[in-house]
Amino acid sequence: MFIVRPVRTADLPAIERMAVASGIGVTSLPNNRDKLFERIQQSSSSFEFEATAETGSEYYMFVLESAGEVVGTASISACAGFDEPFYSYRSETFVHASRTLKVNNRVHVLNICHDLTGMVQLCGFYADNVLEPLAAELLSRARLLFIATARQRFGRRIIAEMQGIHDDAGQSPFWNAIGRRFFNMDFLQVEQAFVGHSKTFIAELMPSYPIYVPLLPDDAQNAIGQIHANFERPCQLLTTEGFEADNYIDIFDGGAVLTAELDRLQTLERxxxxxxxxxxxxxxxxxxxxxxxxxxxxxxxxxxxxxxxxxxxxxxxxxxxxxxxxxxxxxxxxxxxxx
Missing domain, CATH: 2.40.40.20 (Barwin-like endoglucanases)
Incomplete structure (x- = not known):
């Protein structure tokens, strides 16, 4: 029988194994023992926290267990960007028009924003590839059952970042076209910086003006809003649940950011x-x-x-x-x- 329960300190070795196996791009499951231990401790404190009307820094980490063995993990952040803004790109259309020249062009642009700051966030999802689909569904949806059980701890809107396109060597076409030009760092390097340091470096180094998508290389344009093959199953579970790919993408690899009204999700409603x-x-x-x-x-x-x-x-x-x-x-x- 598969069960989902809160993480314990004794689960650290299993969580470390999954952090390594999850590879590049899952910043919410860092390959860093100290950071993972901090997450586990933060989670334990959050489960013990006496709920109030205000949500904040609570972070809930769960594990999927089979016959006493931990084979998956998934988390909830009660408030994305609680300590500092949660950055993403907002996908928009600019109109460039001239009556004199009879020109009217609609241009796809990306604007850096922190519109999603404060929303509930599903994160840190990883399950061993050998698991049956039922186990993956349990791991994903158990988080929503927990939210339904402790509804007062969570807000109205919810998001989930999907891992974007990159290769086994850690090359992300979206990152190489934009972020690398301002950070002078590989995608893997910036992922490690994201885990170990304040996220304010994003605002300090990334351009605050619009990114005109037609000026990007074709492979970067094609990566916008796409999902890594490893995340197709988690994404399917969430879209069936009621999440939608809205107008936001991940600031690092261009992956889709799914959003939803929490109380309209299938698990919450049914x-x-x-x-x-x-x-x-x-x-x-x-x-x-x-x-x-x-x-x-x-x-x-x-x-x-x-x-x-x-x-x-x-x-x-x-x-x-x-x-x-x-x-x-x-x-x-x-x-x-x-x-």
């Missing part, structure tokens, strides 16, 4: 709470669902067989033990995306 009945034999109508308990610090979500009968969720003893619930407790249930 989940329901039911009292539990633990039964050794489930009713015939039992089927696979995503289920979580109603805890915060001891949050657990799992993909299990459930039968909803007369407003009661029937689950088997193994599932009850994994979720930490007993008959009479309440669980939150939502159907699978493909069924």
């Amino acid at each position: 989940n329901r709470c039911y009292p539990v009945e633990v039964a050794a034999s489930l009713p015939a109508q039992a089927s696979m669902h995503l289920v979580c308990n109603q805890q915060v610090g001891d949050f657990v979500a799992a993909a299990i067989r459930v039968a909803i009968v007369d407003g009661v969720a029937f689950i088997n003893p193994d599932a009850a033990q994994a979720l930490g619930v007993s008959s009479g407790d309440t669980v939150r249930v939502v159907g699978l995306q493909q069924g």
Whole structure:
């Protein structure tokens, strides 16, 4: 059985392994032991935090566990850019017109902005490639079940950055066309700087004026809003959930930034709470669902067989033990995306 739970300090070696395996571009899962340890500690503090009406620096890291082994991780930042602006490029159209010459041209431009600062952010997603699709769906959507369980901790809008196009050597056509000219650094180098230093260096070095897209090399133009092959499955899960590729792209590699109204996402709209009945034999109508308990610090979500009968969720003893619930407790249930 796969379960999703909050990360623990003992998970650090597994998180380190996944940080290495995730490769270039996943800045929210840095290949840096000290930074990963800080993230784990920050996450532990966030789960223990007494919720108020104000959200802030809370960071929630989850792991996907199978038979006691950590095989995936994913996180939520309660407020993107809490300490300093969260930068991205806004994709816009400028009109250049002349009545005298009878010319009217619409030109694609990119403007650096921090419009997305303060939004909830899904980040740090990594799952071993050998995992079945159900496990990846559980890992991605368990974060949304947690948000539904602790709704007062999160704001109204939510974003998710998708990794953009780059090769195995760390060459990003988008970065090489823009960022490299102002930083004089390779994509891999700037990724490490992004992890280890304040993000204000973006505003200090990147141009504040519009970038005219037609002036960029073809490979850079073609990379705008594209998604790395490794992120196709996570992106599919999020778009099925209700996320959309809006008018924003990542400032480093040009990857798509997905946005959504949090309460209009499938998991938020369709989940329901039911009292539990633990039964050794489930009713015939039992089927696979995503289920979580109603805890915060001891949050657990799992993909299990459930039968909803007369407003009661029937689950088997193994599932009850994994979720930490007993008959009479309440669980939150939502159907699978493909069924």
